[in-house]
Amino acid sequence: MFKQFAFLTLLFIGLLTNAQNVHNTLSLLPNYIKSKGEKGDFRIAANGTTAKIIVDQDDWKGVIRAANDLADDVRKVTNVAFPVVKDTKLSPGAIIVGTIGKSKLIDQLVANGKLKVDAVKNKWESFVIQTVGDNLIIAGSDKRGTIYGIYDVSEKIGVSPWYYWADAPVKKSTDLYVKAGRYLQESPKVKYRGIFINDESPSFSGWSAKHFGGINSKVYTHIFELLLRLKANYLWPAMWGNAFNEDDPMSPVLADEYGIVMGTSHHEPMMRAQKEYTKRKEQIGAWDYVTNAENLKKFWTEGLERNKNYDNIITMSMRGDGDVAMGKGDDAENIKILKQVISDQREIIEKVYNKDPAEVPQLWAIFTEVQRYYDAGMNVPDDVTLLFCDNNWGYIRRTAPAKELKRKGGMGLYYHIDMNGGPWNDRWINTTTVPKLHEQFSLAYKSGIDRIWIVNVGDLKPKEMPIDFIMRYAWNPDAISANQTFDYMQDWAASIFGKEHAAEIAEIVSKYSKYNLMRKPEVQDPNIFSFVNYHEAERVQKLWRDFAAKAEALEKKMPKQALDAYYQLVLYPTKASAGVAEIYLAAGRNNLYAKQGRVSANDYAERARELFELDKKLTARYNDSIAGGKWKNMMSDVHLGYQKWSMPRENTLPPLDMVTPLASPSLGVAVEGSTDAWPGTEVKAELPQFDALDKQRYYIDVFNRGTGLVQFTAKANQPWIRLSTTKGKTVKEQRIYVDIDWKKAPADKSSGLIEINQGNTKVPIIINALKKTAPKSKDNYYGGYSGEFSIPANKFSANVPGNNAKWIVLSGLGRAEACMGIDPTTAPSSTPENAPRLEYNIFLPEAGAANVLLGILPTQDVNPGRGLRIAVSIDNGEPVIIDARKGYHDEFKEYTPENLSRSKVLKPLPEFGHNYALISRGKPRRTEVFDNQRWLNATLDVKTEGIHTLKVFMIDPEVVLERIIVNPNDKYPSYLGAPER
Structure with a gap:
């Protein structure tokens, strides 16, 4: 039986035992x-x-x-x-x-x-x-x-x-x-491979101004060279406050000399930067094709005339002024206008280039609301590349539609590893793992999206590692398989730091990005992880502390010439990410303990302040010290204190509460599984159930609400209840551990009482125990007598191939050790009887309805009209097919704290089970996008208690399974769910 496996401690087990590389990736x-x-x-x-x-x-x-x-x-x-x-x-x-x-x-x-x-x-x-x-x-x-x-x-x-x-x-x-x-x-499999310098203020712009006098050709030549060394060829330049062609006329000249294909972003048509329009707005007039078409055509013509002798891909169509939807929200009217826009733009291309427009590379970016227009039937000439997009947070919105596979212009992908905008900023540090990149880009490529891959990289730094992977992977996606993603990380580390410590560095960089993906820094919150259930907050804190310590220890082994690179690529992102995560954990514990009246709440407030100062020092070292000050201003993004999607004015701590101690010692008691504290709470104190199968140990916290020394005693009224201590004294708090002597405990259900005393103050705590014989099984199984339990998707008891596909392990993907995905992702949809399936042995202590939650990656509606389905059953019962799209709509809107979790886009529905239950309690900023997981709920009929086979069937091939939770117990909510057992 799998007993009390700690979910997060399983992360990356086996990473260092990967098979020897077949080739350097x-x-x-x-x-x-x-x-x-x-x-x-x-x-x-x-x-x-x-x-x-x-x-x-x-x-x-x-x-x-x-x-x-x-x-x-x-x-x-x-x-x-x-x-x-x-x-x-x-x-x-x-x-x-x-x-x-x-x-x-x-x-x-x-x-x-x-x-x-x-x-x-x-x-x-x-x-x-x-x-x-x-x-x-x-x-x-x-x-x-x-x-x-x-x-x-x-x-x-x-x-x-x-x-x-x-x-x-x-x-x-x-x-x-x-x-x-x-x-x-041989030639690359993806023809155009490049990056988009975006979100470039204050970091990139401040750095460029300091060292080069602005974002000019001196900066760009370094970018051109990097791209060529990575065998990339395509660039969208910085555009927030910049105009590539006009700020420095040598920039396009040198781009062409170097051999870089230039473009403009998804909302900057005809080689004109947005800033080129805004500084001429009075002369040109409104960015409105209905009322001002002639002036806009003139503006676009001038842009093409200027750039026609260079190697370009022309962005077609238009959006509203400032990267927003155009018009008043009438899609039919917008489609009609945009068809005319594209027709007129093609005439301009023909006139300027004096050739058939089909001979000039063009793209149409199907971004945000434009996806609706395409789905409604709008299209562009066959020679124009359709540039599909992700959801701004790294999940593609469409695979290649079958009707477009023979398209002359092919299909491309615009993808974010950095985001400034809805649903929330993701710009400070790298939060993207190589396994995620592999899964999403492989999904795109295998479906036929292979003409253009353009990646929003923000300020370029500190996104070095994912940029490196995407550009190399784009040359031949078939050369790196899903089980070689850690091989790539190790090869990447060795290429920079040498082979001696490559495995350690690869593990550290893999984990800091993975833990950030678990909860990105800008959407951290003091109340995300549970402080009372499953030791969740403590486990998350330990993960971060352990790897920050490993990164610091390894720095001492680095040769002098590698120290600057090590700080940029390994130590800073690891230690700074760990610091931000722990700030929110300290703030959350402070908030809870202040509510309970613990004087120790003030210690956690102080810890958050210490970490805040550490964050400043880490940033200062990056900006002022490494490489002799070469990167001054590059690490300037505000990353603490987000209250809405956009960047705050400055870093701020989350709210902290200070406790004023009572004048004399005063007993307080808190128990595992509850945020309440006694005395002072009407409900009775009660520990979660103990059972002889899992042999749990729970805790009781005895704490002081006042000044001086609290002296207490602890006494159980049953001989089978064991306490780690029966008396104590504390200025702040002391933890008592409780377990059961199962040899003395009576059979079946029994109850008892623990009493905590300080003078005349008494706090009784209810104890419930269940002593039953373990079910007999020749196989290992998950489950037990005490409610919710989890199963990692890759810990199956059987993996049965289907007629056209099979489940495969996607190592390192998601929050856990691995996910299960389908190979090939181009397989046709299936019915349960013909589908590949995963089987899990589970123990259910009762007959009746069993609630099963499937935790999947938040894959978008990549093939609209077909479904995004998976099925689940118990034993030989009828499979329940769940469509992950149900109630889901992926169009983005503006987000605020008030509407975020209730928005049309990200609204969690009852069908999503556990996630919805947590939100209904008012947990802040909980969405499948932020959580990097979507929960699907199924209720299954269990005929008898005992050992059963839980079966999960592929229906549509893009669904990736990470975790299963059986019989979720919302009495004990947590972010990650109960550990597997």
């Missing part, structure tokens, strides 16, 4: 760099000398620039100069860099039969690295293909793509060789 090519050469190998550097790079001066400027970067990278690694020569003559012992059809050097090698390029020629962003005689050839199919090949060598010799943006240390080496052979990189 950071690269699709094998590691061809060696420190010792053999016959046929190419020598980059050895014995204090280096090879030279030869590049055709007529090749792309971006290629020549990247060749110089490679030379500098070799210098960083070896401390020896590495010359670059612009020439068209081959030279022995040199690295020959060039683009097929653009470089005379490469074309000469092809013509002479020394280099075969059939596998890459005329392909998109492909390259080959090959030893040819005593030369090393890097040949690209196009400009970016060549650049990617150059940077592939840079990374493999020891220069991380994050050498600038995270101060990743360069791996020093004196001897560098390329193993003889041919290394072919």
Whole structure:
């Protein structure tokens, strides 16, 4: 039997025992760099000398620039100069860099039969690295293909793509060789892969102003280079208070030279930034196509004329001024207007480019209310990419519709790992895990969303790790499976910090992001976790403290050159996240204890203040000390004290209550399972039930409401009730543990009483015990005699494949150790009799109705009209099919504390069971989006008491199961549910 497994302590068990990597998940090519050469190998550097790079001066400027970067990278690694020569003559012992059809050097090698390029020629962003005689050839199919090949060598010799943006240390080496052979990189599976610099004030804008004089080309060249080193190619620039093309006219010029495809955000059409409009608003007039179409068309035409010679993807259509819905809410009228907008924009494109608009890359962002328009039948020409979106918090709103799979323009995804806006800000720190990214991007990709992946990354920092994963994963999503996500984390850590501590760093970074995903900092609240049930708050606090301590201890083992990177990527996000989480835990305990009259409430208020000061110091170190002040202002986001979705003016503590002690010692008593305190409460004090199967231990807190020393006695009226102490004295509080001597306890149900005394003050506490024989079973099972119990989805007793799919373990996903998802996610919907199913052995002590809650990830209505269904049954009973969409609508609106939990979008319904029960008690800010979990409720008929088989069936393939709670007991509510037993 699974007895009292602590839910959160199971997190990540087995992470460090993953199978050996089949390949390094950071690269699709094998590691061809060696420190010792053999016959046929190419020598980059050895014995204090280096090879030279030869590049055709007529090749792309971006290629020549990247060749110089490679030379500098070799210098960083070896401390020896590495010359670059612009020439068209081959030279022995040199690295020959060039683009097929653009470089005379490469074309000469092809013509002479020394280099075969059939596998890459005329392909998109492909390259080959090959030893040819005593030369090393890097040949690209196009400009970016060549650049990617150059940077592939840079990374493999020891220069991380994050050498600038995270101060990743360069791996020093004196001897560098390329193993003889041919290394072919095929074209990426996702054509356009990029980031959106958004939410860039105060952090990114303050940092840029301090170091570069503003958000200008000096900043952007660092971003361009990062993208290229990550083999990405696409950028939406900062736009809050900025206009990329006008603030610094060199920005678009350099973007094109570097090889970056530029775009504008989802609500900035025709290559015009919103700020370009707002500063001309008086001349242009209203952002209203009904009343001001001619002026807007002129404005858009000028934007395209300015940018037409660069590599762009044009954002089509329009929204209201300032990234809001347009019009007065009449969808039919808006659709009619937008159809005309797009038609007119296509005419502008044809006129400006003097070609068929179908030859010019365009996208239509199906963002927020535009999703309704698309669902209502609105569409755009077949050559325009449909850019589907997530729900702003990392769950995609649509998979690729079957009717669009042959679409010429394909389909793309706009995705958030940073959010400023509804439903709530998520911008300060990384709250996104690699397993979540893998699950969501895999779902998108396998359905056919593969033309564009553009990711809102906020200020870029501190979202380095998820940016790295998404850009690498986008090249070939088939190369990293769901069970390799920790392999990726370990490879990522090793690439920056070396192999020695890679596993520890990977675990720490995985866990801090996972715990943040459990409850993101901006939506923390003092009342989220239970302080009286299942030791929940204590367990959460221990998790954070343990990993903050591990991160601090590991810092002492880091070499000096890695300390800046370690602080940015590991220590700060871990320790600062832990501090914020504990601030709210301390505030919650303070609030509860103040309500109970405990003088110790003041200690928790003081602890919250100490942590608040620590948060300031951690931020100051980030901004002022690391890397010699390089990141001044970058960590400026307010992250404490959110009362609505938007960022507060300053960090503030949650409300704290101070207790004024009574003039003399005064007894107070609190018991596990209740927020009340005695004397002073009408209901009787009672501990949760004890039973002989689970052998629980519960606590009683004896505390002081006044000054001086409380002296107390504790006495049980039954010999089978055991107390950890029978007397004591305390200035503040003392805990008494209670358990049962089951050898002495009478059979079946029995009750007793514990009395806590201080002078004439007496507090009786009711004890209930149940002594029954454990059910006999040859198999392990979950459940017991004392109400609610949980089952982790991956702890099944049987996993039975269906006709077209199977359940698989998605390690590290969700709050717990793992989730269960479907492979393939493109499988057709099923009926229970043909579906894959999971089975769990459970013990139910009574016949009758059993309430089963299925905790699933908050997957959106990705395939509207079909359903988002899962089924559950007991034994051979008729499966109950539950549709997770029931009562759910995913359109966003404005959110305030008053309407948030009751809003049309996120309103939890009775069908969602446990979650709704908690909200009905007034728990603040509880929604499936914030909780990262949706609860589905089913009532099942149990014929007899005893061991049963709980079965869970796939109906629709996108539903991901994390947790099952059986017979939820809302007398003892908690955020995470009872631990499994």
